[in-house]
Amino acid sequence: MTTVHVVVPEGVADPSRPSGGNTYGRRVCAALDARGWSVVVHEAPGQWPHANPAAHLALGRTLAQLSDDALVLLDGLVASSVPHVLAPEQRRLRQVVVVHLPLGVSVGGGMAAGSPEAGRTPAETPGVTPGEAVRRADEGAVLRGARAVIATSAWTAQWLRTAYALEHGSVHLVPPGADSAPLAGASRSGERLICVGALTAIKGHDVLVEALALDADLDWSCRLVGSPRIEPVFVEALHARARAAGVDHRLEFTGPVAPERMSAVYADADLLLVPSRMETFGMAAIEALARGIPVLGSAVGGLPEAVGESPSGDRPGLLTPPGNPALLAQELRRWLSEADLRRQLRAAARGRSATIGDWSATADRLARVLTGVSR
DSSP states (O other): OOEEEEEEETTTTOTTSOOHHHHHHHHHHHHHHHTTOEEEEEEEOSSTTSOOHHHHHHHHHHHHTSOTTOEEEEEHHHHTTOHHHHGGGTTTSEEEEEESSOGGGSTTTTOOTTOTTTTOOGGGOSOOOHHHHHHHHHHHHHHHHSSEEEESSHHHHHHHHHHHTOOGGGEEEOOOOOOOOOOOOOOSSOOEEEEESOSOGGGTHHHHHHHHHHTTTSOOEEEEESOSSSSHHHHHHHHHHHHHHTOGGGEEEEEOOOGGGHHHHHHTOSEEEEOOSOOSSOHHHHHHHTTTOOEEEEOOTTHHHHHOOOTTSOOSEEEEOTTOHHHHHHHHHHHHHOHHHHHHHHHHHHHHHTTOOOHHHHHHHHHHHHHHHHO
């Protein structure tokens, strides 16, 4: 039996703090355990990636207590900002880092929400701020010292190779999966809209509200599923904008929804909206597509990859430039007004659903990487 120590942010199982990274961590741990691996989970206390020195010391003590040659899978949210903690253990431990969102392209990593640089590869970026340069230097040192790097999308894998001069063979693509589910029942009008993700600037909910206001003359309702606790000032402004536009009564802010209840939420949706300013993949997109629900989102980062194509080559959704409410509203108006378009996108989404791998496939890929590192 192979043992893997998994280091994740504190609260990974907290139902009030769902995220793609937390879901990924929980699901791969459960899948590895089912395959006979001994999985030891260590929750790192602190507000990662901005944890304080006490949290750094606690992480260092956790790693120091592991036996020589121990296999350690670290969530990049914890690992990428603390090369001074990981470097002393890199020769002794077999460190593998999972990167969901590189710090160099995240709001948390110093990139302003709505920045024209968001989502660009390093080669496309004319300059970086001093703070961002430090964060990239830290993350690069961590990833170059790891035995392997796991990227959850091809876009992220390429970004990491380019940004940090990583060898091609050291970065492994292990995308998330989606549970098989019955196809959602589509309404005739397509007016039941849904947006899934924490209410934050990077997720673009302000862009969404502006777009919905431009389409206020059409019939629609929109359910926003996600935590309001991360950026409360942003959320307050979001509610104020919705009230000012006269669309607040057509929005339902559900707060976070437990994973076991999300199937019922998707079953009552016609179209998933992903107005993000940055997405390195887009787990909500594949969860919706697995149920035959088309996607209207931003052409940014790895989201086009997640949306993908049906076996016939048709895209099961519509993509617009990030941060542009007018274009988002234009494409949403097409969806709500054109029955033929809805039929085409729904057919493509049903075709795409058959091509989405499940979490078992994700675990198989990850197990192969970890087995190679543990030899």
